[in-house]
Amino acid sequence: MTPQRVTLITLGTDDMNRARNFYAALGWTPHPSSQDEVTFYQMHGALLGLFGRAALAKDQGRPGAELGTGAMTLAQNFADRADVDAAWQAALDAGATALKAPEEVFWGGYSGYYADPDGHVWEIAHNPFWPLAEDGSLTLPSPK
CATH class of the missing domain: 3.10.180.10 (2,3-Dihydroxybiphenyl 1,2-Dioxygenase, domain 1)
Incomplete structure (x- = not known):
């Protein structure tokens, strides 16, 4: 059995700077552990991460996959x-x-x-x- 929880939500982005600027404009502060290729936001008991869409597909074992949204x-x-x-x-x-x-x-x-x-x-x-x-x-x- 696995625990009933989500600890990290990762959103693929095509433009990390644009995504960071959007969440900054909402008042969100990146966690100090963020790096050039990944941005983390600490939430209540979980993290939201931003990661390049192509890198996310590769990390999932699906290089070249078209990752959608919605x-x-x-x-x-x-x-x-x-x-x-x-x-x-x-x-x-x-x-x-x-x-x-x-x-x-x-x-x-x-x-x-x-x-x-x-x-x-x-x-x-x-x-x-x-x-x-x-x-x-x-x-x-x-x-x-």
């Missing part, structure tokens, strides 16, 4: 709708592509989607049924 979504939950709107504007100002502006959604929350400069899709949301801890971490509440 088949998965990364998500950030926020404490309220105003924080979602602020995150949306910050992403657009940083160079994100708008996919769906934040709006009320069928499940009772408020969310929108954007793509980073490499096409990685991010959802930004406020879910009134999923309260966030003071540090922004999320633990799903038990069903009633």
